[in-house]
Amino acid sequence: xxxxxxxxxxxxxxxxxxxxxxxxxxxxxxxxxxxxxxxxxxxxxxxxxxxxxxxxxxxxxxxxxxxxxxxxxxxxxxxxxxxxxxxxxxxxxxxxxxxxxxxxxxxxxxxxxxxxxxxxxxxxxxxxxxxxxxxxxxxxxxxxxxxxxxxxxxxxxxxxxxxxxxxxxxxxxxxxxxxxxxxxxxxxxxxxxxxxxxxxxxxxxxxxxxxxxxxxxxxxxxxxxxxxxxxxxxxxxxxxxxxxxxxxxxxxxxxxxxxxxxxxxxxxxxxxxxxxxxxxxxxxxxxxxxxxxxxxxxxxxxxxxxx
Amino acid sequence: xxxxxxxxxxxxxxxxxxxxxxxxxxxxxxxxxxxxxxxxxxxxxxxxxxxxxxxxxxxxxxxxxxxxxxxxxxxxxxxxxxxxxxxxxxxxxxxxxxxxxxxxxxxxxxxxxxxxxxxxxxxxxxxxxxxxxxxxxxxxxxxxxxxxxxxxxxxxxxxxxxxxxxxxxxxxxxxxxxxxxxxxxxxxxxxxxxxxxxxxxxxxxxxxxxxxxxxxxxxxxxxxxxxxxxxxxxxxxxxxxxxxxxxxxxxxxxxxxxxxxxxxxxxxxxxxxxxxxxxxxxxxxxxxxxxxxxxxxxxxxxxxxx
Numbered sequence: 113x114x115x116x117x118x119x120x121x122x123x124x125x126x127x128x129x130x131x132x133x134x135x136x137x138x139x140x141x142x143x144x145x146x147x148x149x150x151x152x153x154x155x156x157x158x159x160x161x162x163x164x165x166x167x168x169x170x171x172x173x174x175x176x177x178x179x180x181x182x183x184x185x186x187x188x189x190x191x192x193x194x195x196x197x198x199x200x201x202x203x204x205x206x207x208x209x210x211x212x213x214x215x216x217x218x219x220x221x222x223x224x225x226x227x228x229x230x231x232x233x234x235x236x237x238x239x240x241x242x243x244x245x246x247x248x249x250x251x252x253x254x255x256x257x258x259x260x261x262x263x264x265x266x267x268x269x270x271x272x273x274x275x276x277x278x279x280x281x282x283x284x285x286x287x288x289x290x291x292x293x294x295x296x297x298x299x300x301x302x303x304x305x306x307x308x309x310x311x312x313x314x315x316x317x318x319x320x321x322x323x324x325x326x327x328x329x330x331x332x333x334x335x336x337x338x339x340x341x342x343x344x345x346x347x348x349x350x351x352x353x354x355x356x357x358x359x360x361x362x363x364x365x366x367x368x369x370x371x372x373x374x375x376x377x378x379x380x381x382x383x384x385x386x387x388x389x390x391x392x393x394x395x396x397x398x399x400x401x402x403x404x405x406x407x408x409x410x411x412x413x414x415x416x417x418x419x
Numbered sequence: 420x421x422x423x424x425x426x427x428x429x430x431x432x433x434x435x436x437x438x439x440x441x442x443x444x445x446x447x448x449x450x451x452x453x454x455x456x457x458x459x460x461x462x463x464x465x466x467x468x469x470x471x472x473x474x475x476x477x478x479x480x481x482x483x484x485x486x487x488x489x490x491x492x493x494x495x496x497x498x499x500x501x502x503x504x505x506x507x508x509x510x511x512x513x514x515x516x517x518x519x520x521x522x523x524x525x526x527x528x529x530x531x532x533x534x535x536x537x538x539x540x541x542x543x544x545x546x547x548x549x550x551x552x553x554x555x556x557x558x559x560x561x562x563x564x565x566x567x568x569x570x571x572x573x574x575x576x577x578x579x580x581x582x583x584x585x586x587x588x589x590x591x592x593x594x595x596x597x598x599x600x601x602x603x604x605x606x607x608x609x610x611x612x613x614x615x616x617x618x619x620x621x622x623x624x625x626x627x628x629x630x631x632x633x634x635x636x637x638x639x640x641x642x643x644x645x646x647x648x649x650x651x652x653x654x655x656x657x658x659x660x661x662x663x664x665x666x667x668x669x670x671x672x673x674x675x676x677x678x679x680x681x682x683x684x685x686x687x688x689x690x691x692x693x694x695x696x697x698x699x700x701x702x703x704x705x706x707x708x709x710x711x712x713x714x715x716x717x718x719x720x721x722x723x724x725x
Contacts, residue, residue, distance in 0.1 A: 125552065230433075237434045237708060238441070239700040241663020242681060246442060246697050249685040250450030326561055330667050333563045334682060349564055353671075356571050363571070367564030375559035382555065395619075399543060 119387060126383025132376035140192035147186040148174075151343050155181030160359045176361045178352065184361065187343050188369050194344040195373060198259055198328045199321045205263035207317055210270025211309070217271065218278025219301065229275065232268045240265055241330075248336045258337045262327055266320065273316055274309060281308050311388055318381045322374045329370045345370045420716075424709060431705030435490075438701045442694060443486055447479065455688050456499060495695035500687040505695035508680065513699065515585060516676030519669070520660045522591055523598030528653050531603050535610025536642065542615050550607060557604025562664060566597040566671035583673035594672040598664060602656040609652050610645060617641040646718050654711040658704050 120127050139146065161177040162169050163184075169176065175184040217228040244261050251257050281287060287304050295303075331337035332346030340347065345366040352362025386392045446452055453470050461469075470476050473496070474485055489495065495505040538550035573593060574582040581590050617623065618641055626636045666678035673679060677696050684692040 233430075234434050234437045237431075237701075237704055238438055239662040239697060239704055240659065241666060242678075242697050242700050243438065243441060244663075245666065245681060245685060246690075246693050247445045249693060250445050250452070250455060250690065322559070329561050330563060333561075334667065334670065336685070346561070346563075349561075349567065353567055356567060357575055360571055363564070363567045367561060367567070370561050370564065371556075371559050374561075375556055378555045378559055403543070 123383045125379045129376035129379030136192050136373055139189050140196050143189045143193060147189045149183035149186040151187045151190040152341050163361055175365055178362050179355055184365055187348055188365060190343045191345040194338055195325050199324045201259050202262045202324045203317050203321050206267040207270050210267030211274045214271035214274030215278055218275040232271050236268050253336045253339055255338050258331055277309055278305055281305050315385055322377050325374055427709045434705055435701050439490055443483055452690055456690055496691040498689055498692040500689040505692045508692060509695050509699050512675060512677050512680050516665055519594055519676055523595040524602055524657055527599040527603035531606035531610055535607040536614050538611045539614035554604040554608040557600050562597055563667050563671050566668060569593050585675055594668050594674050598668045606652055613645040613648055614641060617644050658707055661700055661703055
């Protein structure tokens with residue numbers, strides 16, 4: 113754990129990403145404590161106030177107010193909750209479903225495998241977002257609809273990844289040995305196969321989480337995700353777009369929040385991928401060695417004539 | 420080749436059948452088209468008449484057979500909003516979407532190869548770091564926000580480009596750029612890591628040892644091997660753009676393509692038009708997938724089409 117922390121400290125982009133994620137998660141959890149105002153409180157007199165550093169800005173509203181006089185900073189803090197909840201729930205639902213399908217396909221093999229993977233192939237070729245739009249339009253937009261529909265359209269990648277790993281792990285001598293000495297199927301799956309899945313599934317889940325955050329924002333922006341009076345960054349950009357000629361801050365800040373959230377997760381995941389992948393570690397090690405050697409040669413070569 | 424395409428068309432048929440099953444279940448089992456499409460003030464008689472008109476009063480299996488029959492003849496009924504056949508509207512808007520996707524992703528592909536290769540020449544160098552961070556920023560930016568920022572900068576502040584709509588080339592620049600940037604970021608990162616991997620391969624050392632110049636190895640060997648994963652990702656980008664990214668970009672810029680029309684159809688409760696758009700895009704995706712496999716064959720003779 114300590115060694116891991118030290119490695120993260122050396123990778124500055126990864127560290128920045130990690131710190132930002134922790135900040136955002138804390139802000140979301142502690143929203144009622146740190147938000148200066150209720151995100152839905154309207155104030156007719158204080159509409160479209162600019163952020164504090166502008167000429168007409170005011171310390172009462174650090175990032176200004178929107179067209180209904182609601183405090184933007186408070187809305188951003190509460191908006192983090194929506195993004196995180198939707199992201200976590202969708203990844204958990206889709207990961208569980210897709211993972212189970214992949215496990216079943218890889219473990220059973222044969223006809224089960226063929227049928228399940230054909231199903232995956234077919235659904236991967238679906239017109240994703242358009243189909244989501246159609247379903248949401250028919251059933252009616254709400255946060256629950258969005259979560260279910262996003263989970264039902266994003267499970268395939270987990271199935272493919274899990275199946276691939278299960279297929280290769282099944283060939284391993286220790287799994288064959290476990291089957292040979294008469295372990296029950298459930299024991300083979302849970303004791304011997306599942307532990308191999310944690311690391312790749314973790315990385316995949318984190319990367320998928322960013323996609324879901326972006327998808328939630330896009331759906332809410334299009335008016336088919338989170339519905340007012342609930343708050344969401346995508347929703348706030350959508351209401352702010354009618355005011356881009358007079359109030360740039362309405363669109364800029366919520367969008368920036370989405371971008372920073374996704375970027376910090378990507379920076380962290382990038383570090384995580386390189387750190388947990390033995391091949392990548394080896395490459396990085398070789399590169400560092402080569403760099404040191406070049407530096408030493410250069411230093412040693414100062415006195416000599418250079419070719 | 421002919422047999423291969425036939426087989427892939429068969430698989431594509433399964434995809435379209437799957438889409439139609441999902442649409443049918445969503446619309447007829449979970450949803451209620453009469454409730455969505457009729458005004459709130461509709462009387463019970465009007466409701467019954469509408470349900471009879473589109474066959475909602477028939478048993479579900481019979482409805483499904485009729486539904487598939489209508490699909491096969493590309494008959495999606497009349498658009499409620501435009502009061503003319505839905506397919507007519509689709510064919511009118513489809514070229515605009517194809518133009519946007521072509522311009523945006525064409526730009527992204529042309530830029531991604533040199534940028535990614537340049538970054539890969541010195542891994543860990545200053546160009547490489549800027550490219551990687553830039554790439555991560557690019558794929559972390561929501562497209563609708565990027566579009567609005569570009570509008571604020573170029574149309575509202577600088578007043579050099581139009582905010583929205585369709586017209587000359589100047590109308591195409593901002594939407595195409597918005598569509599391109601996240602895709603470009605993904606492609607640059609892919610090309611970079613692939614070129615780094617290729618340049619570390621043994622054949623590169625062999626080629627250098629027998630006297631080839633570095634650029635000969637790069638263009639003649641390394642980049643050619645990068646083309647396969649590059650085309651895979653580029654194809655995926657085209658497909659996901661068609662499958663939905665254009666919806667976001669087109670509605671930000673009011674670009675009259677299929678995506679913007681889909682949102683307008685939803686706002687006007689025009690399910691027939693929406694359904695026609697979804698199927699057109701599903702068929703387009705099937706065709707792009709087949710095209711990709713054929714392109715693979717031409718790029719890499721080792722690949723056998725089966």
